[in-house]
Amino acid sequence: MMGCTGLSTALYHPYGFQPNHLIKNLIQSGAGYEEIPLNLMPAYAGDRIFLLFSDNLESRLATEALINSSLWKSLPAVKKGNFYLVDARKWNYSDAYTREKLLGALPRLIGY
DSSP, X not given: OBOXXXXXXXXXXXXXXXXXXXXXXXXXXXXXXXXXXGGGHHHHOXXXXXEEEOSOHHHHHHHHHHHTSHHHHHSHHHHTTOEEXXXXXXXXXXXXXXXXXXXXXXXXXXXX
């Protein structure tokens, strides 16, 4: 789960997406991210899920296994189609240039 680094720094904002209490605690702790067991994913998942993927083979295989799992398919956001696969190489940064690009790309990504 992403905390106060990368893509999440652009998503969570008083006028944007709001993290649930577990993610909020992670952000407030100053942690960049936290690896959690899969069985805790439902507690962390919000009403929209942004799943980062990379070109690393091991990571891609893990991502494929996750999105094909019954746990993933049971998440309310997934059932509603509110999940987005996001290229980490392109969007998992918190610099001003990436944020500016994200302002235009995010509405298209989520279908607005």
